[in-house]
Amino acid sequence: MQPIFEVRNLKRAFGGLAVTNDVSLSMAPGDRVALIGPNGAGKTTFVNLVTGNLKPDSGEVRIGGEAVTGIDAIGRVRRGLVRSFQVTRLFADMTPAEHVALAVLQRSGRAGRLFGNFLGMPDVMAEVEELLGKLGLKELMHRKVSEIAYGQQRLLEIAVALALKPRVLLLDEPAAGVPQSDTGRIEQALADLPADLAVLMIEHDMDLVFRFAKRVVVLAAGAIIFDGSPSDVTKDPRVREAYLGSYANASHAA
Amino acid sequence: MTMTTTNDLIATAPVRRRFGGGDLAGLAVILLVAVIGYFLFPNNLALLTRIIAAALLVLSLDLVTGYCGVATLGHAALFGAGAYAAGIASAHYGINDPLAMLAFGIVAGAVAGLVCGVVILRAHGLPQLVLSIALIHLFHEFANKASSWTGGSDGLSGIAPTALLGLYEFDLWGRTAYVFGVVLLAIVFVVLRLIVRSPFGMLCRGIKEDPIRIRSMGASPKMALTKMYVISGAVAGVGGALNAISTQVVGLDSLSFTMSAESLVMLVLGGTGSLFGALTGTVVFMFFEDVVSAANPFHWLTMVGALLIAVVLFAPKGIYGTAAAFFARRKEAQ
Structure with missing residues (x-):
């Protein structure tokens, strides 16, 4: 299948230290890929390079076959590359309905309209209600975000991303900081993601990785050291070394 | 610059937020206060009109500062641009129809808004504040130096608006000017209520809270804020033009840092x-x-x-x- 998302030989160094070192990755529609790696492996830098918040020294990023390396972050979102944030970045004073409506309006080119209100736009409201209903947030849709539980905020984060109708979705630790009792809902939401959507999930929780991903990519010291099935990842000697090595170092440091 | 806002009060209400009861009540309150003011201070209508002109400037500032979080101490540039444009149209070009003068004020305010927005929005926080101060000083100095147009420090005189709609002369007691001002304020209020609850208003509230989040939704904060600056300029321009029409002079103080700060x-x-x-x-x-x-x-x-x-x-x-x-x-x- 034609890849929807491609990274070719991406390189970025900070002061001589190669934080992303010749990374290549390709995803097809419907892929469920988990990106894992020990702390300091360069995951955040990789995400920033892919989303356009950081310029690579060399290499290429492609969305749907189109090279977007020279296009800024906003342009990449408009081409279907959407991300969620590890730490929720929601508007505390706004309601879940307003969040999703803003995303829907933006996607449909109506976010600059100077009149009307989304509550009076049937097509927007239908989408808002459907999306929030799916994620179990419909009852809370008119509450302020600062008043709803953290787990629900994580779900809203996913709802906002989905409202942008992405082709490629980058989920940055979707379950981070969520109490154990609420992770079930988030896993359900992840399982219910549109089938044709390519999802790249960055996650530390290995249980979640194994349940969600059909493919695991391991990043260590800025390079991909493993790209294969979840069942093989724990057997791979280099992966074991990268993780054990980092744990060994961590215990030394402590 | 952190400021507590009252946006949240509006945001909590899970009600339909189209133009409705609350807005009509707001409009009624404005008109009621205006009527009370008219009867309470019949000999001081000039002050009341000045208050309305200032209110238009403050509303305009609220759009960029209150709704979008832009820090500025140079907002009188937009007001002054409107005042001078309306004044110059009358004093130099003989365009004395108050509504035409108003139109000049609105356009000049919007253009000044665009210029200020493009400059100020390049920075954030303290540098943004400094840019705004530099801008108001530049505007002020420009008006001072271009004295053949603006009258410099003597002020621009010779503004002679004709009767409003050909019917109502601008009288000595300032009644016409006051009623004109109240009507303008009411219209601006209604338009702004529509804008702040529109999709664009919601976008701006989002930008104020987290511009990075807005970018990750595919919208450009800079474009939106520039647009808001133009709208804000038009509103300030209404205030400036009202000031020029009602007082029939335009002084350098309408383009001053003091006025911006106030x-x-x-x-x-x-x-x-x-x-x-x-x-x-x-x-x-x-x-x-x-x-x-x-x-x-x-x-x-x-x-x-x-x-x-x-x-x-x-x-x-x-x-x-x-x-x-x-x-x-x-x-x-x-």
Whole structure:
């Protein structure tokens, strides 16, 4: 299948230290890929390079076959590359309905309209209600975000991303900081993601990785050291070394 | 620059937010206050008209500062541009129809808004504030130097608006000017209520809270803020034109740093991020200034300062913002 998302030989160094070192990755529609790696492996830098918040020294990023390396972050979102944030970045004073409506309006080119209100736009409201209903947030849709539980905020984060109708979705630790009792809902939401959507999930929780991903990519010291099935990842000697090595170092440091 | 806003009060209400009952009530309050003012101060309508012109400037400032979080101490540039454009149209080109002068004011304000927006929005936080101060000084100096057009420090005179709609002469008591001002304020208020609850208004609230999040939704904060600056400029231009038409002179003070700073004070006094906050702050400040300066010409500034400190310390959401929050809490408790 034609890849929807491609990274070719991406390189970025900070002061001589190669934080992303010749990374290549390709995803097809419907892929469920988990990106894992020990702390300091360069995951955040990789995400920033892919989303356009950081310029690579060399290499290429492609969305749907189109090279977007020279296009800024906003342009990449408009081409279907959407991300969620590890730490929720929601508007505390706004309601879940307003969040999703803003995303829907933006996607449909109506976010600059100077009149009307989304509550009076049937097509927007239908989408808002459907999306929030799916994620179990419909009852809370008119509450302020600062008043709803953290787990629900994580779900809203996913709802906002989905409202942008992405082709490629980058989920940055979707379950981070969520109490154990609420992770079930988030896993359900992840399982219910549109089938044709390519999802790249960055996650530390290995249980979640194994349940969600059909493919695991391991990043260590800025390079991909493993790209294969979840069942093989724990057997791979280099992966074991990268993780054990980092744990060994961590215990030394402590 | 962190400011508490009253946006949240509006945001909590899970009600339909199209133009409706609340807005009509707001409009009714404005008109009621205007009528009361007319009968209470029949000999001081010029002051009331000045308050309306200032209120338009403060509303305009609220759009960029209260709703979008832009820090500026140079907002009078937009007001002054409107005032000079309306004045120059009349004094130099013989365009004396008040509505035509108003149109010149609106366009000039919007253009000044675009210029200021493009410059100011390049920076954030303190550098943004410094840019805005530099801009107002540049505007001021430009008006001062171009004295053949603006009259320089003597002010621009020779403004002679004809009868409004060909029917109502601008009389000595300032009745026509006052009614004209009230109508303009009412129209601007209605238009701004529509804008702040529109998709664009929602986008701006989002930008104020987290521009990075807005970018990750595929919208450009800079484009949106520039657009808001143009709208803000048009509103300030209405105020400037009203000032030029009603006083028939335009002075350099309408383009001054002092006026910019005072408008920010009025906004904070009333409460940022709410149209009523802007209006309340303006009325309270201008009245206080007028009353106190008449009662004690030597210490009135001290008293204005004391009032400000009291409000900022004890009612950080501003007078209107604090009152609105109080009533919202009581309503919730019931």
